Each structure stands twice: as C-alpha cells, then as structure tokens.
Amino acid sequence: MATEKAVQFSKTGGTEVLEINDIPIPKIEKGQVLIKTVYAGVNFIDTYFRSGLYPVPAFPHTLGSEGAGIVEAVGDGVTKFKPGDNVVYMGSGTYREYSLVPERVVSHVPDGLKLEEAAAVLIQGLTALTMLRESYSVNKGDTILIHAAAGGTGLILVQLAKALGATIIATASTAEKLEIAKQHGADYLVNYSGGEDQWVKDVLAYTKNGEGVEAVYDGVGKATFEGDLKVTKRKGTLVSFGNASGSPDPFVIGRLGDKNIKLLRPRLFAYVATQEEFDHYTQELFGYIKNNQLKVNIHKIYPMQDIAQAHKDLEGRATTGKLVLKILQGQK
Numbered sequence: 113m114a115t116e117k118a119v120q121f122s123k124t125g126g127t128e129v130l131e132i133n134d135i136p137i138p139k140i141e142k143g144q145v146l147i148k149t150v151y152a153g154v155n156f157i158d159t160y161f162r163s164g165l166y167p168v169p170a171f172p173h174t175l176g177s178e179g180a181g182i183v184e185a186v187g188d189g190v191t192k193f194k195p196g197d198n199v200v201y202m203g204s205g206t207y208r209e210y211s212l213v214p215e216r217v218v219s220h221v222p223d224g225l226k227l228e229e230a231a232a233v234l235i236q237g238l239t240a241l242t243m244l245r246e247s248y249s250v251n252k253g254d255t256i257l258i259h260a261a262a263g264g265t266g267l268i269l270v271q272l273a274k275a276l277g278a279t280i281i282a283t284a285s286t287a288e289k290l291e292i293a294k295q296h297g298a299d300y301l302v303n304y305s306g307g308e309d310q311w312v313k314d315v316l317a318y319t320k321n322g323e324g325v326e327a328v329y330d331g332v333g334k335a336t337f338e339g340d341l342k343v344t345k346r347k348g349t350l351v352s353f354g355n356a357s358g359s360p361d362p363f364v365i366g367r368l369g370d371k372n373i374k375l376l377r378p379r380l381f382a383y384v385a386t387q388e389e390f391d392h393y394t395q396e397l398f399g400y401i402k403n404n405q406l407k408v409n410i411h412k413i414y415p416m417q418d419i420a421q422a423h424k425d426l427e428g429r430a431t432t433g434k435l436v437l438k439i440l441q442g443q444k
C-alpha cells in the first residue's frame with residue numbers, strides 16, 4: 113500500500129505528543145482534488161487541537177488546516193484544476209504529504225506568489241479580511257484596536273485595515289514587535305505587557321475625547337477581554353476571534369447594555385462556507401498582495417521533523433508573522 117508521512121497525535125498534551133507516522137495515501141474521489149503538499153501553514157488553532165482546548169473527532173489525529181502544493185490527481189467532476197497546477201487550500205489534516213480535499217476549498221496560486229507564501233497567507237489572510245469586512249465592516253476614518261499586532265493574523269489585519277483607511281492602535285508584548293507593527297502601518301503603539309489598567313489607559317489616550325475605538329480585533333482572548341470592554345466606544349464592536357491566552361471567561365450578555373456594544377465570536381469557516389464566499393474572499397485577498405498593499409511575512413520555514421519546535425515557538429510568543437512547515441517528501 114502506498115503510504116505518506118503525516119504529523120499526528122494519539123493523545124492530547126504538550127508538544128511531546130506530536131509524532132510523524134506513515135499513513136495510507138487517500139484514494140481520489142468524485143469532486144475531490146489530491147494535492148501533493150509542499151508547505152503547510154502553522155496556525156494557533158493547531159495548538160488548540162493538540163492541547164485539547166478544541167476536541168478532535170478521533171485518534172490518531174492529523175494536524176494542520178492549510179497547505180500549498182501541486183495537484184497530483186483530480187476526481188470525476190472536477191473542472192477547475194488539473195495535475196501539475198500550483199494550488200493553495202484549506203482542509204483538516206494538512207501536515208502531510210498528500211491531502212484530499214473538495215474542489216471548493218482550493219484556489220490556484222496567483223502568478224508572482226511563491227508556494228510558501230501561499231501556504232502562509234490563506235487562513236490568516238481570509239480571517240483578517242472577513243473580520244474586517246463582515247464582523248465589523250471597517251470604514252475610512254475609523255480608529256480600531258488590533259491586539260497581538262505583530263503575530264501572523266495581526267500583521268495582516270494591520271495591513272488590510274490600513275488599506276481600508278482605518279487609524280490603527282496596535283498592541284504587542286515587546287518594543288521589537290511594536291516596531292514591526294509600525295512598519296506595516298500601525299499608527300499608535302501600546303505595549304500591553306504592563307497590565308490591563310495601563311494598556312487601557314494608553315489606548316483610550318489615542319482615541320477622540322478618550323471615548324474608545326470603533327472596533328477591537330482580539331485574538332488574545334482571556335487576558336485582554338475585560339480591557340476590550342473598557343476601550344470599545346459606545347455602540348462600538350468587539351470582535352473576539354481567538355484564545356492565544358486562553359478562552360475568555362463566561363460572559364453575561366446584559367453587560368453589553370452599558371454602552372450598547374456589539375460582541376462577536378466569529379470563526380473563518382462560517383464566513384467562507386460556500387464556493388462563492390471562498391472564491392470571493394480569496395480573490396480579494398490575492399488582489400491586495402498584487403497591489404502591494406499586503407506583504408506576506410514568514411517568520412521561519414520549519415522542516416516537518418521540527419514541528420514540535422514550531423509549536424513551542426508559537427505558543428511561547430517567540431514569533432512574528434507566519435510559521436510554515438516544509439513537508440517531508442517520502443517514498444511512494
């Protein structure tokens with residue numbers, strides 16, 4: 113039987129549970145595209161599955177949510193792709209050599225974009241774009257707050273929000289990270305490592321009459337959620353889209369009435385659930401890259417064998433931009 117290498121885990125836990133196993137290469141099916149993955153993007157959500165914060169359907173579980181590579185074969189009914197095409201895709205279990213995914217979550221890699229850049233930008237780019245378009249539709253002249261602004265998703269949020277005409281207050285935990293956010297378009301910088309009282313005060317000082325921001329984009333979660341409620345202006349929007357510091361505590365919705373704040377906890381996959389939505393936002397995202405409004409920042413490309421180190425670096429706040437995994441190509 114033809115086998116491939118895959119990063120899996122058979123029990124939840126720290127990075128020690130990660131293992132590289134040989135598994136069967138999936139058989140091509142109707143409407144599906146078999147992709148030889150060259151690079152897989154590493155996302156914070158992968159660590160949630162590994163740690164057990166998010167459940168997985170069964171063990172062993174193959175990690176990874178996106179990849180870029182070359183079409184190996186297409187199933188009956190597939191019209192947009194042919195073997196040899198360079199593609200980028202979303203899917204479950206992409207830290208592996210061959211992924212079998214439905215045609216509707218695959219896109220051609222546009223000319224001028226490297227495969228590793230495509231693997232780096234799809235999920236975080238679509239997340240940033242849909243949050244800025246749908247969770248709260250950013251208007252020119254809005255002042256918004258972006259937390260963890262030097263992270264993978266953060267740096268894309270900053271660049272796209274800039275392209276949309278927003279004034280950006282960026283937070284991060286170090287001066288070096290804040291400088292990177294500034295280079296990508298952040299207008300005001302706040303180091304939030306001094307604690308909630310301080311960063312809330314600093315953020316409010318950058319807003320008109322100290323009234324707060326039109327919208328907060330928060331992938332940090334537990335550590336920043338309470339402060340977010342303080343810096344969101346009356347009738348503003350709080351987009352809480354991640355848990356890098358843990359999930360926010362349970363919330364009594366009546367509290368929103370103090371300032372009539374809108375609170376969302378959106379997930380990308382519900383914004384790009386149809387072919388039309390996936391294609392629309394993917395093309396818009398690639399358009400920003402083509403127009404030089406969005407630069408893809410790769411922190412480091414890790415060989416597949418070093419996946420544990422990649423997770424350690426991401427969870428240890430030691431990275432800026434995106435982590436990418438170079439998939440080990442074995443023998444068929």
Ligand SMILES: NC(=O)c1ccc[n+]([C@@H]2O[C@H](COP(=O)([O-])OP(=O)(O)OC[C@H]3O[C@@H](n4cnc5c(N)ncnc54)[C@H](OP(=O)(O)O)[C@@H]3O)[C@@H](O)[C@H]2O)c1
Nearest residue numbers: 156239260263264265284285331354355356357379380429
């Ligand atoms: N809802 C969705 O559909 C969706 C999709 C994609 C991503 N996300 C979320 O977006 C967030 C960012 O994801 P990413 O992959 O782009 O990661 P990332 O931002 O590159 O890395 C996470 C960053 O969060 C900050 N952070 C603050 N407190 C932390 C803590 N206790 N432990 C670790 N990091 C902490 C760190 O920056 P500082 O050192 O500057 O604090 C760190 O670099 C995650 O919460 C992820 O789940 C959500």
